[in-house]
Amino acid sequence: MAEKLFGTDGVRGTANIHPMTAEMALKIGAAAGRYFRNDGSNGHRVVIGKDTRLSGYMFENALTAGLTSTGMNVLLLGPVPTPAVGMLTTSMRADVGIMISASHNPHHDNGIKFFGPDGFKLSDEAQTEIERLIASDIEPAQAVNIGRAKRIDDGRFRYAERVKSTFPSGMRLDGLKVVIDCANGAAHRVAPEVLWEMGATVIPVGVSPNGYNINDGCGSTHPTLAAETIVSHGADVGICLDGDADRVMILDETGKVADGDQLMALMASRWAAEGRLQGDTLVATVMSNLGLERYLTGKGLHLERTAVGDRYVVEAMREKGFNLGGEQSGHIVMTDYATTGDGLLAGIQFLAAMIDSGKKASELTETFETVPQLLKNVRYAAGQNPLEAANVTGAIADAETRLVGKGRLLIRKSGTEPLVRVMAECEDPDLLTEVVDGIVAEVEAAAS
DSSP states (O other): OOOOOOBBTBEEEETTBTTBSHHHHHHHHHHHHHHHTTTOOSOOEEEEEEOSOTTHHHHHHHHHHHHHHTTOEEEEEEEOOHHHHHHHHHHTTOSEEEEEOOTTSOTTEEEEEEEOTTSSBOOHHHHHHHHHHHTSOOOOOOGGGOOOEEEOTTHHHHHHHHHHHTSOTTOOOTTOEEEEEOTTSTTTTHHHHHHHHTTOEEEEESOOOOSSOTTSSOSTTOTHHHHHHHHHHTOSEEEEEOTTSSOEEEEOTTOOEEOHHHHHHHHHHHHHHTTOSGGGEEEEETTSOHHHHHHHHHTTOEEEEEOSSHHHHHHHHHHHTOOEEEOTTSOEEETTTOSSOOHHHHHHHHHHHHHHHTOOHHHHSOOSOOOOEEEEEEEOOTTOOGGGSHHHHHHHHHHHHHHTTTEEEEEEEOSSSSEEEEEEEESOHHHHHHHHHHHHHHHHHHHO
16 A cells, blocks of 8 residues: 655655655655656656755755656756746646745755646645555656756746736835745745835845745744834834745734734625625635634625645635635635735735725734634654544543534644644633643643
């Protein structure tokens, strides 16, 4: 039986520890090459992007070796945001796109995620077939059919022009002072460039990557630096990206953070008013706040929930014809413009709302009143399954009973890390804390 390698967002783990080793990356590249070059003909191509992690060099070379060994021609983009890979896969007529990144994780982690020829992330079925090929003997191409590799120097400029083209015609950012935190990651050059070219006064932070400092005390998961910069410079707004720039957090002029739910609520209401929101529906995951659902219902709109993971959001959007979706964590997907979450694109859409409405960021980032929500993570060792322990299932059942009619409970394993995520929502903050802490204690006991 083939090893399960793919999680909710590709293959991910600590660099130089299985499965994120150079040897495995070579096998993954060869398997992907065989899968996408299944007709045996020449001329097949793949684009590869990466973020700024030191291990990106290793995985880029290993993937290139595996892909070219099966006859694929490789186009190397260097450091670019994840959405740029989705975009360039289609515009460069590639058979597959690969992004080397562990998103918001620390530098010692890395990952490999795939985009199909349509620019969307691969289906579960395609990933399962690649896993099967990894476990098999992959026949290399004949010597005359080995692929070539080529550096593409203008990938980020192509992406920048695409992002700018989504901004309302004739609108500029003149007079707007914007803090942009790039998490020392993939957008450290392109994001400040785009905002400056659109007329904003740009205050960049997190734009000095050294291979180790990606997401380190900066970016969408650590917005304190951006908040302090906003206040000290008297900025109008802040945009915090993560390491591969596919998610965003918006900060108002006081440094207060608005998550993806608030941004989606704003965009959904504006798009609906403009007649642009397909099916009058926003697609979000089970993690999105109950307050978002109540807000949309009050507007006569619908919230379609999916499993956690932006790829599941996109799958639901494509299947049912919706054009706006995302996650509370800041993945905002606008399929009119992009094939995956795009933090910079979402950020400039927020700036457009500021310009169009004439309102401050703080007036746009509190679209609805959130229901108190508490999320705690419990780490467990490889091979453990604490959610199957009797004490844990009992604690969950008791919590569900106590929350009937008062809130909701969501317990799940992370798809990218060995974590159990315990999340609950409840109008009663004391009850909320009690049920979450009770389950966390039992999960920790089962994992010890």
